[in-house]
Amino acid sequence: MALKKLFLASTALALGMSTAYAQTEIQWWHAMGGTNGERVDKIAADFNATQDDYKVVPVYKGNYTETMTAAIAAFRAKEHPHLVQVFEVGTATMMAAKGAIYPVEQLMNDAGESFDKSDYLPAVISYYQTPEGELLSMPFNSSTPVMWYNADALEAAGVEPPETWADVEAAAKALVDNGMSCGLSFGWQSWVMIENFSAWHNLPVGTKENGFAGFDTEFTFNNEHVVSRLAKIAEMGESKAFVYGGRRGDSLPLFTNGECGMWMNSSAYYGSIKEQAKFNFGQTMLPLDTEVADAPQNSIIGGATLWALAGHEDEEYKGLAQFLTYLSSADVQAWWHQETGYVPITNAAAELSESQGFYEENPGTDIAIKQLSLNEPTPNSRGIRFGNFVQVRDVINEELEALWAGDKTAQEAMDTAVKRGNELLRRFERSVK
């Protein structure tokens, strides 16, 4: 707790030092380091150059968790920024903080900016809407999991890129038989194998429309479909047809080194794979489990959105609204999408990228958008909204690791994950009462 206090003091100090300009300043805290950080700076600088009244100041605050913690600590010290980037699993926490947030749709209307929700990709904004349809935060960087494959290895093994899970099993076996040390691997396993597997097959992850309709929700991902798929993957692990390579993106080297022929993870790894892989690679849609559904529904996003925080001057919010309009314009979005590999948030930006010939030059880069807009999202596939979800994902990671190590069966692992997850949901429900 001492750390937290220190943190409050230092953030307060940092803010105090940067408010001595004549223009109205808008503080934007974000979690984009490295090259993406430079792109964020460019967006802000370009906006600042378009007008003289407002100045958007982007500040890098560390990774997603650190940025969110920093903004919350600053809010408690009444020194918070106008705009903060929060990852998708923080949505329930932000949404529950009624007095702290300023819903983006309301902000745009209050500031008199024209704002048409129908311009936005439904699968992207549905994740951040209230059950009544109000948009709470502005999508910024979104991606979705896809199936990456080593085209050379698949060809050598004589198999086509997989479309169903039966294909995946056959392809993985063929790859291993052909001398590869691993057939399939994946990262961000809760997101890919539980959340997206469920959405893709139109299965709920929890009750109450995946938490959208209330905090009194309970997990249901220990259902037969998820369990049976996970059990089959664990079975594949016995023959190295599946290899577990760690949490998040830790398994990326397994794919780019040419050890694993197939890898399921975010479409936003395009840049890294292009840079590291010394073979022809491709991406295709997530595999369909034909025992569960006849056709895929749509996949759900991951990534982050921009939340406006309450408690600032109207004049500042006016500038913020103008900036958000600029940010979601087709030009800026198409540029951001093509540079980063994140999906565009508006139809206009996708169409612009298409007309610029981006998808023709970079085959496969439109898979993510196709997956997201495959069908109109259902309550099972528009996203998830569970409190304490950062810890719940840890719980799922832990239980899946026990499964991959052979310490638990798929049913045991998922039952325990649901039980522990529900305890965390109840704690969250209490805390926001």
Place this chain on the structure above:
Amino acid sequence: MGCAGFGVAEKEIAMLKRVHFNKTWLPFMLVAPQIAITLIFFIWPATQAVYQSFLIEDAFGLSTEFVWFENFQYLFTDEIYLNSFGRTIFFSAAVAFISMSSALVLAGFADRVIRGATTYRTLLIWPYAIAPVLAGALWVFMFNPTLGILPYFLDFFGYDWNHYLNGGQAMLLVILAAAWKQIAYNFLFYLAAMQSIPRSIIEAGAIDGARPIRRFWTLVFPLISPTTFFLLVINAVYAFFETFGIVHAVTQGGPANATTILVYKVYNDGFVGLDLGGSAAQSVILMIMVIFMTIIQFRFLERKVQY
């Protein structure tokens, strides 16, 4: 001091004292900075932690409920939390033992080095300047199952290293990383202690025919026991409190909780999970444990120390 006219001088000093130092606030003023630092940086945050541990609160502090001991109750019904006690004790003991014994061996050799002693010393002290997270990152690269150099060599012996899946290997890795980081500190103290042992004692032992190893165990080791005791306390506190950065960088507590030690759970629940009440309750428990442990060390171990 012990000169003639002692009694007179003492009287004079006593008079001087009365003349110059009769204000009772002076001693308080002199210790005030220390007290202030303790109050601000220890007592106040500790009190805050105790208070916070009785609350269930949302991250933004918008809704707060005073719940007495419910956070503690929740922890003690959580099997995973209870399991992490045993794990933490094993981890701390292993870290303290490995880092202290390696430091002792290194210091024993460095003490005998004649040429290039400064170079050896500097190199051995270096790791202490590395932040825990960076130390962790270093070990992560060396032991990465796909890219790391050590799994590559282990593969020649037919040993399959994958700490992403194997809990025992993951534990070994965080212990090594945490211990390695602390060796430099221990080394520094051991070397200083060894160099303060009068040469004549060692030489007397040598004349009596004791070989270096014998001299070490019968002379050096007992003579540096105060340092060993001091380091034991410091290393225990280090292993209990300061290792979350290493765990965070190396394993994030995984696989399947195999490396979730108490302090990592405090950090993770509080700063990542934003469950402030639960995290505060854990830090209070940790605080009590360390106080208790230090008392035990002082009461029972210190008796064996020869000053």
